[in-house]
Amino acid sequence: MFDPTIFDNLKTVIEGEVYDRDLDGKILVTNRSDMMDLATMSRSFVLEFRRQDIEVTAVTMSLHADLINLSSEILERLEEEPGCDLKILYVLNVVDPHADAVELIRILNSLWEGRPSISASVRFEVDSLGDVIEDELGNPYELTLMLTFDRKIDERQLGDLDELLNVVIDGLDACNEYSASTE
Numbered sequence: 001m002f003d004p005t006i007f008d009n010l011k012t013v014i015e016g017e018v019y020d021r022d023l024d025g026k027i028l029v030t031n032r033s034d035m036m037d038l039a040t041m042s043r044s045f046v047l048e049f050r051r052q053d054i055e056v057t058a059v060t061m062s063l064h065a066d067l068i069n070l071s072s073e074i075l076e077r078l079e080e081e082p083g084c085d086l087k088i089l090y091v092l093n094v095v096d097p098h099a100d101a102v103e104l105i106r107i108l109n110s111l112w113e114g115r116p117s118i119s120a121s122v123r124f125e126v127d128s129l130g131d132v133i134e135d136e137l138g139n140p141y142e143l144t145l146m147l148t149f150d151r152k153i154d155e156r157q158l159g160d161l162d163e164l165l166n167v168v169i170d171g172l173d174a175c176n177e178y179s180a181s182t183e
Contacts, residue, residue, distance in 0.1 A: 005073055006154045007065040007084050011045045013158055014063060017165045018047050027169065028052045041067040050172070057175040059168060060089040069152065083152025088116070088168055090147075090175050093139035095182070097122040104145055107174050112167060116147040137183070145175075 004012075011034070022029045031048035045063040050056075064085045073082035090108070094100040101120035108118055123142040125133040132140040157164075 005043075005065070005070060006082055007043050007045075007063065007070065009155055009158065010084055010153065010161075011063055013161050014045070014061065014165075015047065017161055018049060018061070021165070021169070022049065025052055027172075030058065041070065043070065051176065054176050056179045057090055057092040057172055059172050060087075060091070061168065062087040062089070081152070081154075083154040086149055086153050088147040088171075090145040090171060092143055092175055092179055093135045093137065094141050094143045094179070095139050097141040097143055100178075100182070101143055101145070104143070104175060104178060107178060108145060108147070108171055111171055111174055112147065116149045119146050119148075120144065121146070 015032075018027070018029060021027045027049045028051070029047060029049045031046070033044070033046040035044045035046075036042070037044070043065045046060060048058055048060045050058045064087070065083075066085075068080055069082045069084065071077070072080040090104075097120075101122070105118050105120060112118075121144045123144070124140055127133055134140045
């Protein structure tokens with residue numbers, strides 16, 4: 001009999017929580033990826049979503065288990081406590097990437113009560129003339145805010161995933177509200 005891994009159990013619950021909210025009309029799932037990388041023998045599950053009626057900010061939730069975590073669980077090696085890494089990304093277009101990143105990190109830190117580490121990266125495109133390309137709202141920079149947790153998650157956190165997703169969506173709303181206030 002096949003015993004599902006920690007990754008499988010977490011993926012199933014996260015997927016169910018996200019799609020329940022999609023069915024309720026609270027969010028819109030825009031992408032889904034479930035991969036097994038045969039080169040590194042790792043598993044990844046990614047869900048992307050946004051608010052149904054607001055396209056400003058997108059959220060990506062990424063669950064990952066590498067070879068060490070998968071094998072320590074399957075082979076029941078107790079030297080390494082198995083689990084998965086969870087990352088959350090908020091992606092939106094901005095005009096002033098430094099000021100916007102600082103303020104959005106402050107907002108998200110307050111919302112998440114300082115639990116995950118938050119970092120920011122900026123991306124922009126330049127055309128053949130050397131001009132920065134803007135989006136339809138005139139925002140030339142794509143700001144990605146990455147939230148990483150300092151520990152692996154496992155089945156002990158299954159009961160927390162509903163609340164975690166509520167906070168993820170609160171962060172989505174906060175990013176959308178911030179973006180609207182800077183237009």
